[in-house]
Each structure stands twice: as structure tokens, then as C-alpha cells.
Amino acid sequence: MRNICAGFGFTVREELKRLVANSARGGENDERREVLTMGGVASRFRKKDVRLLIAGLDSAGKTTILYKLKKGQRQLEIPVNTVPTMNFNVENCRYKNVHFSVWDVGGQDSLRPLWRHYYTGTQGLIYVVDSNDRDRVRKAAEELHKMILDNEMRFASLLVLANKTDLPHSLSVEEVTREMRLGEIKDREWKIQPTCAISGDGLELGLKWLAANVKSI
Ligand code: G3D
Ligand code: MG
Numbered sequence: 001m002r003n004i005c006a007g008f009g010f011t012v013r014e015e016l017k018r019l020v021a022n023s024a025r026g027g028e029n030d031e032r033r034e035v036l037t038m039g040g041v042a043s044r045f046r047k048k049d050v051r052l053l054i055a056g057l058d059s060a061g062k063t064t065i066l067y068k069l070k071k072g073q074r075q076l077e078i079p080v081n082t083v084p085t086m087n088f089n090v091e092n093c094r095y096k097n098v099h100f101s102v103w104d105v106g107g108q109d110s111l112r113p114l115w116r117h118y119y120t121g122t123q124g125l126i127y128v129v130d131s132n133d134r135d136r137v138r139k140a141a142e143e144l145h146k147m148i149l150d151n152e153m154r155f156a157s158l159l160v161l162a163n164k165t166d167l168p169h170s171l172s173v174e175e176v177t178r179e180m181r182l183g184e185i186k187d188r189e190w191k192i193q194p195t196c197a198i199s200g201d202g203l204e205l206g207l208k209w210l211a212a213n214v215k216s217i
Contacts, residue, residue, distance in 0.1 A: 001151040029070075030033070031034035038069050038095035040204070044211035045098055047058040051121045054102040054158070055147065057140050061163040062102050064197040065128065066093060088114055105143040106136075112146075119152035124159065126206070129180060131162045131170035131194070137179040144180060148188070157213040158190035159206050189213045 020148035025036075054062050066078060070093070078093045088111050091102040102117050125148070129140050147153060162176040171179065173194050182190060189207045 033091070037071055038093075038098070041069055041207055041211075042096035042098045044207060045214070048216060049097050049099065050123055050214055051099050052124040052126060052214075053118065053122045054100060054126045054128060055105050055143075057106045057130065057133075057136055057143065058104040059129040059133070060130045060140070061195075061197040062128050063159075065126075065163075065195075065203065066091060066100065066102055068197055068200050068203060070095075076157075077173065083114065090118065105147065106139060115147075115156070116150060116152060119150055122153060122156045123216070124210045125156040126159045126161060126210070128161045128163050128197075129176055130164050131176050132164045132167040134169075134171065137171065137176065141179065141180045145184075148185070155188070155215055157190065157210060157215065158185065158188055159210045160190065160192040161195045161197075161202070161206055162192055163195045163197050165194040165202070166199065 054065065056062055070078065078091050081092060082088065087108075089103060093100045093102070103115070103118070105115075127140075127144050127147075129137065131137075131203045133140075148156070148158065160176070160180060160182060162171070162173050164170055165173075173192055177183070177192050182192060182194075186192075191206070191213075193206035193209070194203050195206065197203070
């Protein structure tokens with residue numbers, strides 16, 4: 001218990017107080033509102049600097065997630081760095097101790113050497129999958145497995161977000177787990193979390209897990 005709470009940056013007593021106060025206020029919804037901000041995310045990661053990479057095929061929901069986390073932080077800009085000749089966009093965002101880089105994977109293999117530049121020091125990989133995109137889930141799996149094979153990514157804990165679960169024909173978490181071949185990943189901690197980036201459902205749970213499971217490099 002102590003370790004878990006230490007991972008989140010608060011004491012057991014503070015956590016109990018928070019849970020009691022939260023349930024008095026009406027439970028889960030308040031909990032979600034509280035944490036869906038960069039401030040909430042940063043506090044989960046204690047005081048240390050943390051580098052997170054959010055990746056996935058285009059349209060998986062990465063930018064929506066970033067803006068969902070940014071909610072309430074009006075002063076925070078998300079700069080987009082572009083390598084014009086290569087059609088490569090990286091969204092960078094820093095809030096307190098947490099640094100996020102976001103980009104689309106898939107497409108041109110010629111861009112791969114560029115990605116590696118951003119891998120260095122990555123402690124957490126948030127890989128976003130569109131659970132409703134049955135045609136491209138295999139492709140999403142291929143890209144993920146290529147990515148985590150890279151030596152620079154060897155310390156990164158892996159959070160897979162099975163996004164767009166609000167859509168009626170989306171794959172179940174079990175189906176995404178199977179299609180993404182997550183069972184083959186033995187060299188690091190990983191977790192799959194269903195999410196709806198638009199409402200924010202599931203984001204908090206995923207980030208809590210990641211905060212407790214990133215390793216310092
Ligand atoms: P990307 O940054 O990974 O490329 P975006 O993806 O965040 O730009 O999202 C692509 C589209 O998917 C957006 O719709 C966005 O609103 C939608 N989307 C993202 N997350 C969810 C989700 O959880 N559920 C649903 N139903 N849609 C989602 P548009 O229409 O703007 O292209
Ligand atoms: Mg985007």
C-alpha cells in the first residue's frame with residue numbers, strides 16, 4: 001500500500017482523506033474531473049521529470065487526448081514542430097515535470113530514423129489504438145512492436161489505450177489485446193486501458209497506472 005501511494009506522490013492518510021471527500025461529493029465523476037488536467041497528471045508523477053511519448057496511427061485520438069489533459073490550463077500551448085520536407089509533425093507539451101511528445105506512426109518508413117531522435121529517455125509510451133478501426137488494428141500492432149524493439153525504448157513502460165470505446169462497433173478490450181499481440185510482450189510492464197478521449201473516460205486510470213510504473217532512467 002505504501003509503495004503504491006508513494007508512486008502516486010501522496011501518503012496513505014492523504015489518499016484516504018481524498019477518497020472519503022470524493023465519495024461524499026458523489027464519487028467517480030468528481031474524481032474524473034479532478035484529474036483530467038495537466039496539473040492532475042503532473043502530480044501523479046511526483047517531482048521528478050518524466051518523458052512520455054504518445055504514439056499511434058493517425059486518427060487514433062492522440063491530439064484529442066493531449067487537449068483533454070490540457071483542459072483548464074489555458075496558458076499552456078502545445079507547440080507543433082514540423083520537419084517540412086518530411087511531413088513529420090511532433091506535438092510537444094510540457095507541464096511542470098511531465099514532458100509529452102506526440103506523433104503519428106505508420107506511413108513512411110523513411111521517417112523512422114527521425115523518431116529515434118525522440119525515443120531517448122522515454123520512460124512511458126502511451127500507445128493509442130482506435131478500437132473502432134478494425135481494418136488497421138494489425139497495422140497498429142506492427143508499428144507498436146517495431147517501436148518497442150528499439151534499444152532506446154527498452155526502459156519504457158507501455159500503456160495501450162484502446163480508444164473510441166464509445167463507438168458501438170468497436171473491438172472489445174480482449175480483442176484489442178489479442179490483435180495487438182500484447183501477450184507477446186515480456187520485457188516490460190504493460191497495461192491496456194479502454195478509453196473515450198472525447199469524454200475523458202479511462203484516461204485517469206491509465207495515467208495512474210503509468211505514474212506508478214515508470215522507471216527512472
Ligand atoms: P490523432 O491525433 O491520433 O491523429 P485525433 O487523432 O485526436 O485528431 O482524432 C481523430 C478523430 O477521432 C477526431 O475526429 C476526434 O474527435 C475523434 N476521436 C478521438 N477520440 C475519440 C473517441 O474516444 N471517440 C470518438 N467517437 N471519437 C474520437 P474528427 O471528426 O475531428 O476527425
Ligand atoms: Mg494528431
